């Protein structure tokens with residue numbers, strides 16, 4: 001499945017430093033953005049550039065680079081747990097319209113480097129949002145790992161971390177050090 | 180900066196954690212990593228606290244609570260050693276003597292490092308859950324050996340990776 005979107009159209013991005021919890025920006029709801037604003041388009045390009053240089057990273061939200069805005073990028077292409085895949089795309093002002101088939105899974109976050117947690121996420125979702133650049137409104141129906149990634153990034157845009165959704169007092173784990 | 184290991188165990192009641200945490204906070208002891216849980220009717224707290232502290236000070240602060248406790252200086256924080264991929268071992272079956280000993284000996288023999296383990300006995304059912312770190316290359320061998328142990332103990336054992344996905 002492909003979207004009317006090509007990350008290359010955003011232009012060359014700059015790799016930005018990633019912000020780590022407990023940075024306040026990670027805990028407050030982001031503001032809505034104008035997807036056609038050149039600054040928003042540039043930030044989307046920067047998010048792609050930053051995600052691409054981060055090993056294993058499949059999504060990155062604006063608050064993770066210090067911008068309290070409702071904008072994120074995602075790309076689960078080739079991930080073993082992915083089923084439906086829409087490629088690499090950025091989404092502004094995304095909202096979850098439908099969520100079903102809740103499933104547990106363990107996730108980590110670039111902004112919480114030392115911990116992972118068990119979090120229930122919907123295995124099938126319908127999401128609305130706007131594409132940076134064209135500003136086109138789209139609706140995405142997806143499942144499995146792409147659905148989990150979208151929910152994680154939409155949470156970031158709402159000022160929420162996976163720690164806010166872990167399934168129990170023993171559901172947070174020390175993450176091993178990746179070399 | 181000293182790091183002290185504190186264990187407190189007492190009959191479970193509301194307020195037991197607050198009592199201990201307040202006593203430590205009043206001393207300026209910063210509670211770092213801890214695990215606190217109810218084991219049958221006993222509430223158990225195992226925690227590390229850091230600060231400019233002496234063992235005797237903490238002992239004096241905890242004594243009035245009337246709960247059995249132990250305080251020990253454990254020196255400075257050691258960096259966590261990486262030991263491979265993470266796996267979850269889950270065991271369940273009829274309770275019998277030596278399940279934990281047999282399973283953990285097998286894990287140790289394979290070089291698996293246990294990072295978290297809990298057991299529960301409910302009626303005749305015994306459940307053991309262990310998170311382990313193990314070099315990925317050794318996983319298949321360990322899985323086979325655990326299957327042998329499972330047959331000997333007449334319990335079910337599953338062994339699976341718990342790799343988290345970075346989002």
Ligand SMILES: [Zn+2]
Pocket residue numbers: 108109110111152156346
């Ligand atoms: Zn994240």
